[in-house]
Amino acid sequence: MTWRAFIVGLLSVVGISLLDPYTSFNKSYGWNTGGHFPSGAVFLLVFFTVVLNLAVKLIRKGWAFRRSELMLIWCMLIVACVCPCDGMMRRWFPAMAGPAYVARRSDIVWRETSLEAVPESLVLTKQPASLAAQQFFTGRAEGRFPWNQWLAPISRWAVLLIVSYVGIFFFFAVIRRQWVERERLQFPLARVPMEFTAGSGGTGWLPELFSNRAFLVGLIIVAAFRFLRAVPLLLGADAAWALSIPFKEVLQETPLRRLYLEDAPIWWSVIGFAYLVPADVSLSIWFFYLFGRCELLTAHWCGSTLHYGGSWSQLMTWQMTGSYMAFTLGALFMARRHLADVLRKAVGKGRGVDDSDEPVSYAVAFWGFVICALGSVAWFAYYGMKTWVAAALFLMTMSIMLVHARMVAQSGLHSTQLNLVAPNLLNGLGFGRVFTDTGAVLGQMYHGIFVYGSTTLPSVPAIHAFRISEVFQKHRRLLLPALVVSLVVAMAASGWMSLHQAYSEGAANFGDTWGQQVNPGRVFGRAHQLINNPYQYSQAKWVPFGMGVVMTGFVLFMRARFYWWPIQPIGLLVMASWMADRLWLPYMLGWLVKIVLMKFGSGRAVRQARFFFIALILVEAFTSGLSTLVRTITAGNVPGF
Secondary structure: OOHHHHHHHHHHHHHHHHHHHHHHHHOOOOOOOOOOOOHHHHHHHHHHHHHHHHHHHHHOHHHOOOHHHHHHHHHHHHHHOOOOOOOOOOOHHHHHHHHHHHOOOOOOOOOOOHHHHOOHHHOOOOOOOOHHHHHHHHOOOOOOOOHHHHHHHHHHHHHHHHHHHHHHHHHHHHHHHHHHHHOOOOOHHHHHHHHHOOOOOOOOOOOHHHHOHHHHHHHHHHHHHHHHHHHHHHOOOOOOOOOEEOHHHHHOOOHHHHHOOOOEEOOHHHHHHHHHOOHHHHHHHHHHHHHHHHHHHHHHHOOOOOOOOHHHOHHHHHHHHHHHHHHHHHHHHHOHHHHHHHHHHHOOOOOOOOOOOOOOOHHHHHHHHHHHHHHHHHHHHHOOOOHHHHHHHHHHHHHHHHHHHHHHHHHOOOOOOOOOOHHHHHHHHOOOOOOOHHHHHHHHHHHHHHOOOOOOOOHHHHHHHHHHHHHOOOOHHHHHHHHHHHHHHHHHHHHHHHHHHHHHHOHHHOOOHHHHHHHHHHHHHHHHHHHHOOOOOOOOOHHHHHHHHHHHHHHHHHHHHOOOOOOOOHHHHHOOOOOHHHHHHHHHHHHHHHHHHHHHOOHHHHHHHHHHHHHHHHHHHHHHHHHHHHHHHOOOOOOOO
């Protein structure tokens, strides 16, 4: 870790935070910061590792970026990518300006309930006739935005968001040793950049991976295949060739339509990640997804209405709620000895506990998490939520963060998305006796901004950054401050660009209608239901909930007791979401390739195929970032490739 790496990383954070809102919201291409393996960050990593380092070595080899420096830049980038588009900015500002703008419609029923209940200091305005809210969606001639009206709500929400994010950093600093050293999770999304940058600062012109024949073959084949997929663009087509299996279309008029299968695109990089993880993990992803589809079909045959909506059905929603809670308790139980060591160290009684090689000392991590948790609860209580409800909402949110971090660390899912609505579930589990009017709005806004629909939850880059911290031989304790600075800078830069684009072009003209208009309406619509119908809305479905608890608990028990048990519980946590509908087939293909090689190939073939798939992953992500850069430079005249 060096100052030059930190400065380059910070400049990269500013650049990607300014560029991605512009290309994604305004121009409808980009989205290079979405997911847990953002293509924008991969593009910059490859550029620094190969292009920039090669140019520097031509001058003087000792000046090249070393692996630890490149990994610091990577960690700063993946944390920053939580902010610009699909993470925070897609929902934050629209949630503050959108309610008043949407409430102008005559069919809006929540104008007199949830809009009235929200504290006025937490939204841009509560007046449907507000010019500032209207111009956010329609634009204004001079393009400038009214800072005096935005400053108060932004600063109040920023306090909660930063405290929540930093609390997540502290929590996963506590968890790091358990997952990395004791359970030895694979962390494929961390291992790919770590292996790619190995030897970057050495005497060779390129990193060590370029001396591997399987990796080079993979680069050539995948690059050629990517060019082949782009050939239709040269013939005048609007989009590159993409392979998709039309399950939904084929089954639409058959009794099997109640499987709720969506058309499954073949995402090649996902096949690569599926190969990099143990076969039992990739097996569990597609096996439990298809098991869930059979559950939906069985519910239909039995005359139950719980299957309606497929992945968004009551059956899947409440079953996954039970799975999340059971897995959280199981993960904490497995870590009980480690957590006890952390607690002893934090209170000054753990003299035998060595945390000298940790990126954050146990005392700082533990008390930092406690302070952030209390700060979050106090924020909600100050604005009108019951204290115990605020604490329960915080704990449920942390459960969601833990589960998604575990899913990615263990299974290599490059993107996850939550379709559970935490305040609704909390209301159902509390039999409708949970939220005040203001508390209902606060809970829905927090979940709508922080969690719902996001493919870039902050827990994933946090645990992956701490996993990567082992490459830092010196100044490891400076990693957390670097991550916090990256987060704050990314929030400021992407926030400025998002507001600038909204008031210049009008958010209603963005290609992303879901984030700008649909989500704010849904947030306040759900709050309206919690206020008006707390006992009827989102009633707990105890049978699916119990099924989730029992199935996850059973698989956890069998996995812990019997080494031969072939399935991991991860699949039960992934089985229902927009992403799961599209990831299960690539995981099946990656699992199949690995099983075939393990059965009929040699051990060397299995190891070499791993480098081939690393090349596949890097080429796919790098080309996506390059496509956005080319389209930006050419003002969108070149189609995406």
